[in-house]
Amino acid sequence: MNHPWPHPDSGIYWYRKRVPERLKPLVGKTEERISLRTRDPEQARIEFARVCLEVQQRWRELSAGPRSLSV
Helix, strand or coil: CCEEECCCCCEEEEEECCCCCCHHHHCCCEEEEEEECCCHHHHHHHHHCCCCCHHHHHHHHHCCCCCCCCC
């Protein structure tokens, strides 16, 4: 899914994206669902882009594996 999804009851837009198979054990769920906290379609598109970047970055970090905390 590459666009905001309006909840059928509340009209609030949500970010929804299926978690890739390789990351399901690390993420702990099959789908990311995050409220965009708006009913305004234009604002939802802006928030969707922001949330999409955050999720992609988190998944990229999980794919990279553990990192050392020492300097």
